Amino acid sequence: MENINVVETTPMPRIGDNAPGFKAVTTQGEINFPADYNGSWVILFSHPADFTPVCTSEFITFAHLEDKFLKANCKLVGLSIDGLYSHIAWLRTIKEKIEFNGMKDVEVNFPLIEDIKMDVANLYGMVQPGESSTKAVRAVFFIDPKGIIRAIIYYPLSLGRNFEELYRVVIALQTADAFSVATPADWQPGDDVIVPTAGSCGTAKEFMADKENMNCQDWFFCTKKLDKEKVLSTILKK
Numbered sequence: 001m002e003n004i005n006v007v008e009t010t011p012m013p014r015i016g017d018n019a020p021g022f023k024a025v026t027t028q029g030e031i032n033f034p035a036d037y038n039g040s041w042v043i044l045f046s047h048p049a050d051f052t053p054v055c056t057s058e059f060i061t062f063a064h065l066e067d068k069f070l071k072a073n074c075k076l077v078g079l080s081i082d083g084l085y086s087h088i089a090w091l092r093t094i095k096e097k098i099e100f101n102g103m104k105d106v107e108v109n110f111p112l113i114e115d116i117k118m119d120v121a122n123l124y125g126m127v128q129p130g131e132s133s134t135k136a137v138r139a140v141f142f143i144d145p146k147g148i149i150r151a152i153i154y155y156p157l158s159l160g161r162n163f164e165e166l167y168r169v170v171i172a173l174q175t176a177d178a179f180s181v182a183t184p185a186d187w188q189p190g191d192d193v194i195v196p197t198a199g200s201c202g203t204a205k206e207f208m209a210d211k212e213n214m215n216c217q218d219w220f221f222c223t224k225k226l227d228k229e230k231v232l233s234t235i236l237k238k
C-alpha cells in the first residue's frame with residue numbers, strides 16, 4: 001500500500017457538523033468564528049497563497065460579487081497560510097495594478113485570515129498533503145446562520161473556482177430551507193423544485209397541501225413550480 005505521509009490532528013469537519021470555532025487575526029481586525037457570524041450565512045474559503053495568479057483572479061471576482069452575496073445574507077471570509085503583511089501588500093497590489101475580466105481597481109473588503117501556523121487550515125482540513133503540505137487547497141465551506149456546515153467544495157491548486165456556482169449553492173440551500181424542497185440538477189431560481197418524499201428531505205407540508213400543482217412522474221419523483229420572484233423576494237434583502 002502507498003505510504004502517504006498525512007499529519008492529521010483533528011478530523012475534517014463534515015456537512016451537518018458545527019463549524020469549528022477559532023479566533024484569528026484578519027485584514028479587517030480580529031474575528032471570533034463562527035460566533036461573530038451568528039444570524040448570517042458565511043462562506044469560509046481558503047486559497048493556496050498570496051501573490052499567485054489564480055488566487056488573484058479569484059479574489060478580484062469574489063470582491064466584485066461581494067454585494068451580491070451580502071444581499072443573500074452571506075458574508076465572505078478568506079484564508080491562506082500567509083501572514084497579515086503579505087495579505088495587506090497583496091490586496092493593495094491587486095487594487096492598484098491588476099485587471100481581470102474587465103474588473104479593475106477592486107478593493108477586497110471582506111476579512112482575509114492570517115494563518116501562518118496553519119491552525120485554522122488544519123482545523124478545517126484545508127491542507128491536503130497529496131496536493132501540497134504547505135499550501136491550503138481551494139476549500140469552500142458554506143455555513144448557515146446557526147453555525148452548521150451545510151456544503152463543502154474542494155478544488156485543487158490549479159483550478160480557479162466558479163463563483164456563479166458558489167452563489168447558486170447559497171441560494172439553493174436557502175431555498176431548500178425556506179420552502180422545504182430540494183433542488184434538482186443545475187437548478188436556478190425559477191426552475192421547478194423537487195418535492196421531497198416523506199422522510200427524505202423533510203415533509204414539505206406547504207407543497208403536500210397543494211397536490212394538484214405537483215407533477216408526480218412516479219412516487220419518488222415529484223416536482224413543483226416555484227416562482228422566481230417568490231424565491232428571490234424571500235431570500236434577498238431589499
Ligand code: BEZ
Pocket residue numbers: 048049052053054055056135157158
Ligand atoms: C495560483 O493561484 O495561481 C496558484 C497557487 C498555487 C499553486 C498553483 C497556482
